[in-house]
Amino acid sequence: MVCPFVADQPHWAARTHAIGVAPSSLRQQDLTADRLASRLTQVVGDPGLRERAEVLGARIRSETGVQTAVEELERAI
Numbered sequence: 883m884v885c886p887f888v889a890d891q892p893h894w895a896a897r898t899h900a901i902g903v904a905p906s907s908l909r910q911q912d913l914t915a916d917r918l919a920s921r922l923t924q925v926v927g928d929p930g931l932r933e934r935a936e937v938l939g940a941r942i943r944s945e946t947g948v949q950t951a952v953e954e955l956e957r958a959i
Contacts, residue, residue: 883925885913903935 884895887910895907905924908917925931 883908883921885910885918901934901938903931903938905931 883904884891884898885908886892886895892907892909895904898904899906905921905928908921
């Protein structure tokens with residue numbers, strides 16, 4: 883769950899919601915205890931969010947980001 887308040891956070895909040903791994907974001911200006919509780923209830927109670935997050939997590943863990951970055955840097959020099 884993302885509560886964006888600065889810089890690129892609104893973008894990433896929108897992306898996590900768009901791909902189905904998070905509920906809609908809750909901007910700082912809209913943050914109340916009831917709204918936060920509602921989003922948290924959704925996060926822990928929605929099996930679809932959990933399943934999609936697990937799939938995404940596995941995909942991210944399988945990436946070789948550092949290795950790829952090093953290879954790209956070495957290729958560039």
